Amino acid sequence: MSSSEEDPVVASYDVFLTDSEISRYVFQYLDRNVDLPYNESNHQRPVQLRMKPRTGLVEVEVPLSTRANYDVNKGLRYGEAIKKSRSARDGGAYGMAGGFTAGSGAAASGGRVKMEAGGDVEILENKRVVDSNALMRTQALAGRIKPAEEGDPVYMLAAFKDNNLHLSPVSSVIQFQPQLHHLDALDEMPKAKGSRAKKDDEERPAETEARAIDIKVKAAEDGEAATNAGNLDLLKQMQEEKWKQYEWIDAETEDAWWTYESFMLHENTDQLPSLEAKMDSEEYLDRMSAPRIDPARPDLTGWAMKENRQRQRAAQGHGGNDQ
Known part of the structure; x- marks a missing residue:
């Protein structure tokens, strides 16, 4: 028996490559079950996507379920902290240690998300009635677009239509992890009170004393010093770059399907040029x-x-x- 009879060809497809200039990102949620996507049908459609394109930071704001496995006392505490923190007043405690503020947009407590009970108050599972605006209702998931390097694998998104296989190159795979912006906001509250007390002390006249300070700096290895300098420069760029806000379109909407058909498939395949291999x-x-x-x-x-x-x-x- 020949090898072709042992392993017969069961299907054949024509392969087409789509536009490689279009940015396509694959989002991976490391702590999320694949059977529970963040979408409208699961009542967890992300309310916001924000990016810093130049430095590659990406954050997705997802709703939290306040009806099950939710500590109301902590939800109120974190929600209040986020509302009152300096970062929240500047537009949201986004990014590493609350340092990458948004400058504009909804705060990390989540702007207005779809109410589970309707109205301005919410009746929780334990029959407790609370102001929904006071609860921490969203959580940020963050990842970073890794710049492509020589030798990195090239991933493709495949879409089938009839007997045609359409391949679209992936710009980057972004792995998302939960962020603790609510803890950053809670951390800032005592600092804000301390700064006010410090300001009061500064207003009182005090005698100043000149004092010599001896500073000793330990020399680092050249490679380590270069790495540290590069990290500090990147951190500065991340802090200076402004967030860009994007609307999240649910996968099952007409807009999402239109985008899929426009950027993942070729309509007039007969008019496309053929690829010619340059190697045997x-x-x-x-x-x-x-x-x-x-x-x-x-x-x-x-x-x-x-x-x-x-x-x-x-x-x-x-x-x-x-x-």
């Missing part, structure tokens, strides 16, 4: 695999082995039928 099968194997070794001539590898085999085939062609 053996060169492709050499590029994709480790150097091959000819058992008859172990000293010949890679291109030398290929040229030797080509000479053998040429000699066989002149001497009779190929074996």
